[in-house]
Amino acid sequence: MESSLANKAANFVRAGVPISISAILVLAAMLPYGLPKSSLAAPVLALISVYYWSVFRPELMPAGAAFLLGLLVDVLSGGPPGLNALVLILVHWAAAGQRRTLAGKSFAVSWLGYLLIAAGAAVINWFFASLFHTTAIESVPLVVSHAIGTAAYPLVALFLARMQPLTQPG
């Protein structure tokens, strides 16, 4: 009885690993490093996290977790409220929906999947941000951050893969 309770607690903690790591990555990106534009990494790291876990462990990154992570980015950045939340739910939906194609194949396939889904996310981001500000937002920073995110994906994915054992029982 006691051990099953301990098991349950351990499972609960394990289930919280992906969202916790993602939130820590977002917070860490927003620390004042004194490097130009370093904070732009925050939404990118959130996007990579949601994509990665939705593909490889979708049950540990449900839509609600993606929503909360997006909300965290929105709150901290002071940008349009709900924008990142919306984008990350859609990323979760697209990535989890295509996980049969994306997971288990070569790494290049999951990288290409990220490239495409993140591109879609950038377009949606730009569209809703422009709608919110009622002006065509400059798209260059969005394209640059998408490119940097795609380039950084292997590194972040490697880190998350290292973290994955934490989500598995004993």
Added chain:
Amino acid sequence: MAKGPRLSSLSRVAAPARGMAQRFGLLLLMTIAVALLILGKTHGDAIRQLRVMAVEAVAPVLEVLSAPVISARHAIAEIEQFWNTGRENQALREKVARLAKWQTIARNLEQENASLRALLKPARDPAPHFISARVIGDTSGLFVQSALLNAGRRDGVERGQAVTTGQGLAGRVVEVGQHSARLLLLTDLNSRVPVTIEHSRHRAILAGDNSARPRLTFLAANAKVNPGERVVTSGHAGVFPPGLPVGIVSSITDGEAHIQPYVEWARLEYVTILRYRAVPMRDIGLRREGIADPADSTAIDGTAPVIGTDR
């Protein structure tokens, strides 16, 4: 296969149900996100209040996490300084020699200014009060250029106050919580600062556009602006004290002047928040007896007469 028919028939019923529930949850969350976006547009103040509350919850974490980052930055700066000591010493010697001349000039001007003031008895600008704060979060994103500070209402911070560094104006306070505040940088799309070109005394509004170099708008048609001219706050609207250094004119393209702010964004670490009132406290004191709290904000809301260094 080996799991038997009972389980598979159960999953045949359960799977679509779970799929539907998931799809419904997804739709619900999307609706909430879109609703938030719409509310952010129509009920900006309420959403801002909620955001301030959420930031208040996260700020202590950021404050703890940012402390070692700041320490590391100091350590790196010290190593850099160590390497550059010789060169810096030389540069400082030259600067001291140059400034010594300026000091003489400034002393003479100070004397002259004091005697002329004594003759004219002009209204003086009230001295601003200072609140020091540390940057605990660099939150600039794709659409908003801002930073989080570890001072809030408890410390006397209010919305609209000017935030400066030793170099110049950094921006203004846009959101205030009990222990934290958000600084909107000069470069943000929504930043508007009334400024004066220092020498020609032409007034303009410095408008951010999310680029590194905000532009001068509402400049008089006959105003001539040259690259290299200093731009300072004008003190109009009574929010910012006049004469705060803002930046220099860096380029003029298609009749539009762009400003290079004095503040080095990469060095934003400690800032000074100015509690400034366009009307001197003693004047308010004369009219309304017993107001001792400088945070009382009745003075700045348009009722104050324009005073200061206007010509």
